[in-house]
Amino acid sequence: MRGVVIDGVESTGAEPVRTAGNVLFAVLLFALCMFVVAHYIHSEQQGDAEMQRFHALQELATLRARIEGHLNANLVAIRTLRAELALEPVVEPERFRRLADEVLTDELHTRHVALAPDLVIQHVQPLAGNEEALGLDYRDNPAQFASIEAALEASDILISGPVELVQGGQALIARVPVYRHRSDELWGVISQVIDHQSLFADAGLFEMGQWSVAMRGVDGKGVHGDAIVGTDELWTLDPVTVPIDLPVGQWRLAAMPASLSWERPLASYSRHWVLGVLLALTATLLINSLLISHLRLRRAFSTISHQARFDGLSGLPNRQFFTQHLETQVRHCRRQHQRFALMFLDLDHFKEINDSLGHEAGDDLLQSCSQRIVAAVRGDDMVARFGGDEFVILVRELSDPVDAELAADKVLAALEPPFVVAGHEVSIGGSVGIAVYPDDGASASDLLKHADLAMYAAKSAGRGTSYFYNESLRHQSETHLKLHREIQLGLTNGQFEVYYQPMVDAADGSLRAVEALIRWHHPEQGLLNPGDFIAVAERTGVIRELGLRVLQQGCADCRRMLAEGLDIKLSINRSPREFNDRKMVQRWLETLAREELEPERVIVELTESLLMPDRDRQHQLLRDLHEGGVRLSIDDFGTGYSSVTYLRNFPVSQIKIDGAFVAHMLEDDSQYALVEALVKMAQALGLEVVAEGVETADQARTLAAMGCHLLQGYYFARPMPAAELIERYGLASTSDQR
Ligand code: C2E
Numbered sequence: 001m002r003g004v005v006i007d008g009v010e011s012t013g014a015e016p017v018r019t020a021g022n023v024l025f026a027v028l029l030f031a032l033c034m035f036v037v038a039h040y041i042h043s044e045q046q047g048d049a050e051m052q053r054f055h056a057l058q059e060l061a062t063l064r065a066r067i068e069g070h071l072n073a074n075l076v077a078i079r080t081l082r083a084e085l086a087l088e089p090v091v092e093p094e095r096f097r098r099l100a101d102e103v104l105t106d107e108l109h110t111r112h113v114a115l116a117p118d119l120v121i122q123h124v125q126p127l128a129g130n131e132e133a134l135g136l137d138y139r140d141n142p143a144q145f146a147s148i149e150a151a152l153e154a155s156d157i158l159i160s161g162p163v164e165l166v167q168g169g170q171a172l173i174a175r176v177p178v179y180r181h182r183s184d185e186l187w188g189v190i191s192q193v194i195d196h197q198s199l200f201a202d203a204g205l206f207e208m209g210q211w212s213v214a215m216r217g218v219d220g221k222g223v224h225g226d227a228i229v230g231t232d233e234l235w236t237l238d239p240v241t242v243p244i245d246l247p248v249g250q251w252r253l254a255a256m257p258a259s260l261s262w263e264r265p266l267a268s269y270s271r272h273w274v275l276g277v278l279l280a281l282t283a284t285l286l287i288n289s290l291l292i293s294h295l296r297l298r299r300a301f302s303t304i305s306h307q308a309r310f311d312g313l314s315g316l317p318n319r320q321f322f323t324q325h326l327e328t329q330v331r332h333c334r335r336q337h338q339r340f341a342l343m344f345l346d347l348d349h350f351k352e353i354n355d356s357l358g359h360e361a362g363d364d365l366l367q368s369c370s371q372r373i374v375a376a377v378r379g380d381d382m383v384a385r386f387g388g389d390e391f392v393i394l395v396r397e398l399s400d401p402v403d404a405e406l407a408a409d410k411v412l413a414a415l416e417p418p419f420v421v422a423g424h425e426v427s428i429g430g431s432v433g434i435a436v437y438p439d440d441g442a443s444a445s446d447l448l449k450h451a452d453l454a455m456y457a458a459k460s461a462g463r464g465t466s467y468f469y470n471e472s473l474r475h476q477s478e479t480h481l482k483l484h485r486e487i488q489l490g491l492t493n494g495q496f497e498v499y500y501q502p503m504v505d506a507a508d509g510s511l512r513a514v515e516a517l518i519r520w521h522h523p524e525q526g527l528l529n530p531g532d533f534i535a536v537a538e539r540t541g542v543i544r545e546l547g548l549r550v551l552q553q554g555c556a557d558c559r560r561m562l563a564e565g566l567d568i569k570l571s572i573n574r575s576p577r578e579f580n581d582r583k584m585v586q587r588w589l590e591t592l593a594r595e596e597l598e599p600e601r602v603i604v605e606l607t608e609s610l611l612m613p614d615r616d617r618q619h620q621l622l623r624d625l626h627e628g629g630v631r632l633s634i635d636d637f638g639t640g641y642s643s644v645t646y647l648r649n650f651p652v653s654q655i656k657i658d659g660a661f662v663a664h665m666l667e668d669d670s671q672y673a674l675v676e677a678l679v680k681m682a683q684a685l686g687l688e689v690v691a692e693g694v695e696t697a698d699q700a701r702t703l704a705a706m707g708c709h710l711l712q713g714y715y716f717a718r719p720m721p722a723a724e725l726i727e728r729y730g731l732a733s734t735s736d737q738r
């Protein structure tokens, strides 16, 4: 409904809570929360894994200490034997047995020791079960000789293995070369066979519980990749490792959790998950409910503010809102020096209908009235309900008080047809009081008060009418309205005639164009010139119908002139107001097509004011007109807003120098200079120049000498009816053409 949209605030009533959007938002929010939860659990998992590694390292360090301890305890035996033999290399069986008994105690893991002078095993202690080893020449046993050579090279205790023993089973073998005292002559090699299984067992290697442990060495069977203990697979994973230092070389111990992964499976964080989901749900619900309540609040606020500004029954702005708006309008028009009208409308007989048919019917009637009023006013006018059966209407952009009266008439006419309420046909009318800014008040309250007073005057003058507050405006409006109606009547009764005034070639006086000028055969006042009615027609808007009539007649007459052999152009006058109507140019072009006159023959005369900036809409229409083939001319050039810029920016092809300049140019030097300057300027812009109001031969000669192309004025001919013009200038005529 028009009149309800104000300052871009659309009063659509309650704004629905967007349910679908809310659900989507909640889902997204929950997803986000769950993402945070998952991220948290993942980092927990990483933290746990780090903890596990730390524990594993601690365990391995303990294990390492124990293994190294046990190994060293065992190696005391071989070290002692080496020292003894270096001092006294002669080995008697009895001495060896005694020495061996001394060093081989029960808590060691040594199975036996063997002496191999010159690399041939000659003594083994204890001998029982190891007899087969006696007499073994290492040089004949490639498997063992490699480690003998390595021990010789290292010249220290070298532990190799686990190796397959000649006497069966597996064991580690520690070997050390022995050199004779104070010489580097090799005596032989001592070997100590160590039962690694029991050593590792004592060190606790097989009781690692939750850990999977592996060990490999750099020597013998333990060379990288060959496991001494555990599987190779563990090394391909990501174990923590510690070294075990040997007299020569190292072993490495590795450990991982028994599951072979440091990270506990995500599923094992079930408590975290449950808690996380609960938290995410809570957060989602909380935020969502906050959001919904915020939306509800906003909706409530907008409803309240709507209710505060609009009338609940009609949906129109209420008194308070309208008054605010009116104050803004007053400020705006004070700055812009514009007029507007305020109309106070009171329904006649509403009270009786309300009393007899009931309040519901009364409400229905008010709604219907509001709709009709809104439909009757222009789109940018504002209608408000002031309560009861009172309405006010703001009529903007008032060019004449008569506009307000015409608007009031329209509203009253709209209320005239009977309404049907509660099954009854009821007739209702209204009375309108009009106050005009600034004539009737400089403030919103004064204007309202005066419009109200005028409304009472209208009521007492006889219902169904409008009344101006201001006496002179009332009078002005009355005369304008009278003229307006007479013009309308004159149009239907064919009282208007178009006269034509020749425009002749400045060089030879031959007829080039005619200007169409309207005349009114007024039933009481006789022949009227445009000066008597055009201004009012422009203000009331009836100029549009007049303009169309002149164009139609002009086309028809022009065709007759052409048929009579007059090769002329037709000049038509147009008022700025005619360019306010979007459809107008279209209608003119259609008229030309219907009347079968080429647009190129037509020149439209405009006033300079139309070309002023800030009139984009009109400018577009000018361009449309030009594109339609019609030429544009600037009438009364030099009297108004003369600017070279607009002449350049618009597709203008002709200027007409105002007759007032021509009239005095020969007596007044400054006028002469002005006309000369205008002609020069137009020539520089490549425009055709017409001089108007040429009344004497001197003027005609001077203007022709200055370079004017066409001349128009009483000296050549006065405006005359088409028939007369044809008679004077047509081929049939023989009269002189000056
Ligand atoms: P305008 O367009 O400047 O028209 C020229 C006016 O000067 C005409 O007056 C014409 O009769 C008058 N005139 C011509 N030669 C001489 C001369 O030598 N000496 C003197 N003193 N006057 C001369 P008219 O016909 O009374 O028209 C007055 C104005 O009314 C026109 O001025 C034009 O602005 C407007 N008008 C006339 N017909 C129409 C129309 O159909 N539509 C519109 N919108 N305006 C029109």
Ligand code: CA
Pocket: 515, 573, 605, 635
């Ligand atoms: Ca003109």
Ligand code: CA
Pocket: 635, 636, 656, 658, 659, 692
């Ligand atoms: Ca003129």
